[in-house]
Amino acid sequence: MSIAKNTAKPNSYRSGPDERGHFGIFGGRFVAETLMPLILDLENAYNEAKADAAFQAEMNGYLKHYVGRPSPLYFAERLTEHLGGAKIYLKREELNHTGSHKVNNVLGQIMLARRMGKKRIIAETGAGQHGVATATLCARFGLECVVYMGAVDVERQQPNVIRMEMLGAKVFPVQSGTRTLKDAMNEALRDWVTNVHNTFYCIGTVAGPHPYPTLVRDFQSVIGNETKAQMQEVEGRLPDSLVACIGGGSNAMGLFHPFLDDPSVEIFGVEAAGHGLTQLHAASIAGGRPGVLHGNRTYLLMDEDGQIQDAHSISAGLDYPGIGPEHSWLHEIGRVNYLSATDDEALAAFQLLSRLEGIIPALEPAHAIAKVMELAPKRPKDHLMVVNLSGRGDKDVPQVGDILKGKTK
Amino acid sequence: MTTRIDTRFAELKKAGRSAFVTFLMAGDPDPATSLEIIKALPKAGADVIEIGMPFTDPMADGPSIQAAGLRALKAGMTLKKTLDLVRGFRKDDNATPIVLMGYYNPIYIYGVDKFLADAKTAGVDGLIIVDLPPEEDDELCLPAMKAGLNFIRLATPTTDDKRLPAVLANTSGFVYYVSITGITGAAAADSTAVSEAVARIKRHTKLPVCVGFGIRTPEAARAIASHANGAVVGTALVDALKNSLDAEGRATSKTVNAVAELTASLAQGVRGAQQAAE
Numbered sequence A: 001m002s003i004a005k006n007t008a009k010p011n012s013y014r015s016g017p018d019e020r021g022h023f024g025i026f027g028g029r030f031v032a033e034t035l036m037p038l039i040l041d042l043e044n045a046y047n048e049a050k051a052d053a054a055f056q057a058e059m060n061g062y063l064k065h066y067v068g069r070p071s072p073l074y075f076a077e078r079l080t081e082h083l084g085g086a087k088i089y090l091k092r093e094e095l096n097h098t099g100s101h102k103v104n105n106v107l108g109q110i111m112l113a114r115r116m117g118k119k120r121i122i123a124e125t126g127a128g129q130h131g132v133a134t135a136t137l138c139a140r141f142g143l144e145c146v147v148y149m150g151a152v153d154v155e156r157q158q159p160n161v162i163r164m165e166m167l168g169a170k171v172f173p174v175q176s177g178t179r180t181l182k183d184a185m186n187e188a189l190r191d192w193v194t195n196v197h198n199t200f201y202c203i204g205t206v207a208g209p210h211p212y213p214t215l216v217r218d219f220q221s222v223i224g225n226e227t228k229a230q231m232q233e234v235e236g237r238l239p240d241s242l243v244a245c246i247g248g249g250s251n252a253m254g255l256f257h258p259f260l261d262d263p264s265v266e267i268f269g270v271e272a273a274g275h276g277l278t279q280l281h282a283a284s285i286a287g288g289r290p291g292v293l294h295g296n297r298t299y300l301l302m303d304e305d306g307q308i309q310d311a312h313s314i315s316a317g318l319d320y321p322g323i324g325p326e327h328s329w330l331h332e333i334g335r336v337n338y339l340s341a342t343d344d345e346a347l348a349a350f351q352l353l354s355r356l357e358g359i360i361p362a363l364e365p366a367h368a369i370a371k372v373m374e375l376a377p378k379r380p381k382d383h384l385m386v387v388n389l390s391g392r393g394d395k396d397v398p399q400v401g402d403i404l405k406g407k408t409k
Numbered sequence B: 001m002t003t004r005i006d007t008r009f010a011e012l013k014k015a016g017r018s019a020f021v022t023f024l025m026a027g028d029p030d031p032a033t034s035l036e037i038i039k040a041l042p043k044a045g046a047d048v049i050e051i052g053m054p055f056t057d058p059m060a061d062g063p064s065i066q067a068a069g070l071r072a073l074k075a076g077m078t079l080k081k082t083l084d085l086v087r088g089f090r091k092d093d094n095a096t097p098i099v100l101m102g103y104y105n106p107i108y109i110y111g112v113d114k115f116l117a118d119a120k121t122a123g124v125d126g127l128i129i130v131d132l133p134p135e136e137d138d139e140l141c142l143p144a145m146k147a148g149l150n151f152i153r154l155a156t157p158t159t160d161d162k163r164l165p166a167v168l169a170n171t172s173g174f175v176y177y178v179s180i181t182g183i184t185g186a187a188a189a190d191s192t193a194v195s196e197a198v199a200r201i202k203r204h205t206k207l208p209v210c211v212g213f214g215i216r217t218p219e220a221a222r223a224i225a226s227h228a229n230g231a232v233v234g235t236a237l238v239d240a241l242k243n244s245l246d247a248e249g250r251a252t253s254k255t256v257n258a259v260a261e262l263t264a265s266l267a268q269g270v271r272g273a274q275q276a277a278e
Helices: A033-050 A053-067 A077-083 A102-115 A129-141 A151-156 A158-166 A181-194 A212-220 A222-235 A250-259 A325-332 A343-357 A363-378 A394-408 B004-015 B031-044 B063-074 B079-090 B104-110 B112-122 B141-146 B164-169 B191-202 B218-225 B235-243 B255-271
Strands: A026-030 A073-075 A087-091 A120-125 A144-150 A170-174 A199-201 A241-245 A266-274 A289-293 A295-300 A337-342 A384-388 B019-025 B048-052 B098-102 B126-129 B175-178 B209-212 B230-233
Touching: A026 A289, A026 A325, A033 A053, A033 A102, A033 A181, A033 A212, A053 A102, A073 A222, A077 A087, A077 A343, A077 A363, A087 A222, A102 A120, A102 A129, A102 A199, A102 A212, A102 A250, A120 A129, A120 A181, A129 A144, A129 A158, A144 A151, A144 A158, A144 A181, A151 A158, A151 A170, A158 A170, A158 A394, A170 A181, A181 A199, A212 A222, A212 A250, A212 A325, A222 A250, A222 A384, A241 A250, A241 A363, A250 A266, A250 A325, A250 A384, A266 A343, A266 A363, A289 B104, A295 A325, A337 A343, A337 A363, A343 A363, A343 A394, A363 A384, A363 A394, B004 B019, B019 B031, B019 B063, B019 B209, B019 B235, B019 B255, B031 B048, B031 B079, B031 B255, B048 B063, B048 B079, B063 B235, B079 B098, B079 B104, B079 B112, B104 B112, B112 B141, B164 B191, B175 B191, B191 B209, B191 B218, B218 B230, B218 B255, B230 B235, B230 B255, B235 B255
Parallel strands: A087 A384, A120 A144, A120 A199, A144 A170, A241 A266, A241 A384, A266 A337, B019 B048, B019 B230, B048 B098, B098 B126, B175 B209, B209 B230
Antiparallel strands: A026 A295, A073 A087, A289 A295
């Protein structure tokens, strides 16, 4: 199969998508007809909201007083010393209300849902962070909340299941397929197609049919915009590199997007290499190719017949066989470097950050830290490296505890 | 361009009755049994045969058809083998229209142009691709028309009058009206609502309108067939197939007959209906 590769460099890396939701060949609107009218409504509602200063002002109010933004840009002094190279800053998204970056996007989408008069919210979740954020904002605004979560993930992320239920959400363990994030997304789409008249689908990452990849990116761009201002304030200049983990890629896109047109900034996305790239993993760019799933064309893990393959990662939030379409495009045009970290590397990084900085990261950003451990020592001491600490590790403590006990026995 | 679908609906119109359209998954429960089942359908009363192309992630399908796809994949079914199945069927039957139904990714990976050429040669007449709305017509719909295959579009209760012309613009063969907002195998729509919807679609097109989703019994098939040019049954047939399998999910001596018998009784229901008013 040949890929229509557009090798010409665009004038701006930030102007996409086109009016049909394409980033190069990626993106699009590959959904059932039942959903199409609603997706067009959503696009209109989003365009109106974007142009409405009152919407932005209301959102900024909640971001400040409810979410707790801006999140700090913290100089990780001991990690920097330990690695002996680049000066490492952590963007502390784990300090947001609900414990991850997911809340930035959910707030925006819930405000859109309210604007559209939708009273029932559905979401898919992998690690449970998006589910918790959705359950939280539904509680805050008095909306019905239904969360689909793969049965495997329900097992390994129990603390988040309990949190969602306490917040009043109904959590459905999904038993179909591989019983992880992709199946949760299938089941959420089945619910949506059935209840399209009153239901808003709050997608947790920069994937799905247009306009989701764009609107999720825009709501998450607060991460990169704050980072830019904070770095200017502390160091008086732009950072030299950015590092973030990628499942669907929303925390990464939120950090990267405001910097895409700053050519001096090196950008690294870190996929989950699971047991290793030659074995079971979740690195769609490293091990996949373009295909169509869940409403968009993007890099996917699949067999030669186009059947979607099982992803594997120790981190439920990265355990997805695809990636947001804009990431696929940024990979093809070469603006972002996509790397990968294995389960074992992420576990080592999880422990290192806990011990050196007193910050227990989620297993997802532990993948980003793992690559910082490789990249930072090779860079000079005046190199400014920002890593997105996208979530806190409380949810992973039981799982990691079990793994470490098993290993040390 | 006249396909077997056009010819069949013209014949049925002359005969004054609606079409009975069956759906089964290619390769369910295994490629050989699947071919036997499909060969048995026309004699049992199927006028048009839809064959599902198995996919790991069927987002618009309910549990029965999801499971059918997984059984087929487990038995080694691929898109290439689905085309072999059609070729096998065409050895004995050059009249019954075959429509392949499924999701875009396996076709995209096979290669659109190669797929269309191979499908046409194998004897496929039309395609129904759930995740290709008119907004993505460049992908497959327009090339399919050029290759001489019908591209059959789904219209749904959410497709309003404003949107219908866009949905119908590049549709050929027939229009598939999905009678409910929901997945395959869900509850049936009531026939009054269906009759109104079909009338609405017919104000915009001269194409035959077939109705599917939620039809399980001969009575329901008759009720729908009296309002539309065709009634589509999928999940009920897939369930009959599944109920005939052994504990390991393998075909038994009853499997082909189980599907043929239900097909025959549903076909009787459809034949009992008055032809829908034009």
